[in-house]
Amino acid sequence: MIDWPLVSVIIFLPLIGALIILFIKEDELTSINIKRAALLTTLGTFILSLILWLQFDYSNPSYQYEEKFRWFDDFNFFYHVGVDGISLFMILLSTFLTPLCILASWNNIKKRVKEYMLSFLFLETVMIGMFASIDILLFYIFFEAVLIPMYLIIGIWGGNRRIYASFKFFLYTLLGSVLMLIAIIVMYRNTSSMSIEFLQGNYFSYNTQLFLWLAFFASFAVKIPMWPFHTWLPDAHVEAPTAGSVILAGVLLKMGGYGFIRFSLGMLPEATEFFIPLIMTLSIVAIVYTSLVALAQTDIKKLIAYSSVAHMGIVTIGIFLVNQQGLEGAMMQMISHGLVSAALFLCVGVIYDRMHTREIEFYGGLVQRMPLYATVFMIFMLGSVGLPGTSGFVGEFLVIIGAFKFSSYVVIGAAFGIILSAVYMLYLYKRIIFGTITNNKLADILDINTREKIILIPLAISVILLGIFPNLFLDPMRLSLELIITNYEIANAK
């Protein structure tokens, strides 16, 4: 094992990079230095986080690399971080996507490069910190601090309706998370502990659990987002700059799913049991409804945003099945969606940078001019549909297998959603890529350049890798998920 504080270094390295960037004076010549510094920092963070994975002990279901310091003298709040099978891949996802985001905004962010990179590095710190915290107060602080850089990213570098979108994003998510704050304090009052480890296994009375569950639900359902709390998502996605959408879809949505697994399942099992029908209903409505909405979109980004809500519906079904297949499927689906939707947004970014429009009608016949782009786009599109061999398949397949144990209605709903996802994604692909070029403006559009290849090809490889060797990812998380399921069943058997 490693005897230096690896997790803290990973959390705070981007922040240190941000501090360094703060002191680089910004002008025409030095803005490239700012970008380079940001890229180096995030790459360094990614490499360090790979050490986490390599040194990870697969046979240990609880937290590893733990660090614990007293933080407040009067209450039992600790600076307590660590990694287990569930958070490992969330952290990897964050550290993997951030350098890609910085590369993706290399040329298309022209104003206020310094503030942009500062926001992204700060965002990376809080994302990793949130997934790594074992103390709930620490978790909450990171959870809410995410809003600050995201608000700025949407508001400063976003599209035309960016102000509306950024306010909606901020206030919507804040409303959910302040209720969680009250729930956290109630939990602390009942147990005098803020440790996630401790609270998983020390349960509250049934009625308390119900209220706590609703408070956490308010926060995570907005974040993930579940129908009908999803309305902030299309706005935020459409208005955010490409890299903003990537992080939003790739990591921030996973905070909701992660929260459901940790808090709702882990700490409030009896209440979860009570609310499972609600979650299933909302998820199926989300899958079917948002898939149909996605079908009707004329804006590519909006279409992908709605497809995110549908995919997250599969995730919530998987989580609340509370069996091994369901949870593994949900985790796989989250990782897969993190890669695929991020890649899709990057693909949209590629053509948006060239044509400055996201209207589907504007495009058509891109394969004639951009064969390489068409290929990469296809991989991600099929990943989103869930074709066997891609990452999307593993997650959806596992969730559906798990759902058979629960109820065949859920299976029908989920399967129907998957069919619909094929419909809207293939239809989108057909309209953008196939056919002949009818729009003259597209006549001399260029294929993806080296920088874009560097961004998209690692993503394509990991999507396929995830589809072919899912065990590479499932093995580390298996025991941690089993632990949660065992605790859940013990609590509900009483």
Added chain:
Amino acid sequence: MLNNIYNIFFIPEIFLACSSLVCLLFGLFLKKNAFRQTSNLAVFVLLLTIFLVYYDSESNFANYKSLFSHSSFINFFKILALLGSIASIIISKDYFLGIKLKNFEIPVLFLFSTLGMMLMIASNNLMSMYLAIELQSLSLYVAAAIKRDSISSAESGVKYFILGALSSGILLYGFSLIYGFTGSMNFDDISFYLSKYDNLNLGLIFGLVFVMVGLAFKVSAVPFHMWTPDVYEGAPNSITGFFAIVPKIAAVALIYRFCLIPFENFYLEWSQIILFLSIASMFLGAIAAIAQSNIKRLLAYSSIGHIGYILIALVAANDDGIKAASIYMFSYMIMNVAIFAILLSLKVKNEYLINISDLKGLSKSNPIVSLAISIIMLSMAGIPPFIGFFGKFYVLIAAIEQELYVLSVLGVLASVISAFYYLRIIKIIYFDESISEGIINFKISFQSKIILSLSLFLIICFIFYPSLLINISANLTI
């Protein structure tokens, strides 16, 4: 105990009173630079007073026990008020020179007002409480109207005076009722007398309500807040800064002590009033601030909202509540010092900033200042990881300890609403495109810069070592 007559001069309040008079004479006999010199002397005097308050813990008012009391809570708030007035005198110096308002009386008025606040915080007797309130208010009435040739300043002074006098009258009437029914002016005696009864009689309830109304005026809790936005708007910016930073500290300490000492056994009676004041202040502060275009009015409503939060901790009425109040008050003071240090140095087209929309494009010309304002706004909105969050967090802990679930949910809902207008300022700074460059001018003196950097440092870095403040506030006894 006081061993000899010289020790009297080392009692902080007496020292401050004498030194204020010395300052007055000092300013009077100076031929030039009177304002600047007097301000410097005033800061020095206040620093010495902090030192005395900190060390002089035993002999303090030993001979005046029936009039003034002494506890760690009182000392904490005294030091807070003194720090606040030091900061506001320093940050406002350049502003006064900038608008050519060089009366040396201003720092002296601040000194007298601070003296009144120290007495207010320590008072243990209805009569001394009333006199202390009057001492601080009278100085503030004059300060609000100090810019004699400005109509708005005069108006704000008169408004403040009339409403303040009205509230003092109500307060005094309440005192007379309490005195009439309990036969004592002393907090401890009243408490002892009341401990024999299970219920308050009608007269005492009337007295209590009247006193609460008067105190609500002083802390500007809704529905007795009407004067606040107008006075804030009319008074010169630096006086507004003083209003926002210091008197609230004293008034909050006073309302805590009044509720928790004489009437500690009648929680139900006063907590209903405070509960209403708290909810109304939070929501009105949050909603009314949305429509404001004047930064001073916005900060006025923001301070009303903050008072609502502090009153939640009072409704909780437990040790955590006292701790929460002291942490919240500290964070409130720090944030207001920081924002006023910036506002008093920002000039738009050679005029000091008034309209929020004038901040447009600040992020281009002054990136550091924009970042600072954004951090302060986020902190005021209670977004972690800044200090404002911990203030709210401790208030919620206190409320939930007392099982005030509904109140805490209402509190966080109000904080979401109020987040909107704080975010609006960030939006204007960062999101709106500026029309022309270079009209915003930020010039800050070295001393103010130190104050500003120090308060920003505390806002940002509190999270790394919270125990420093929390250990102090955890041991406060009322």
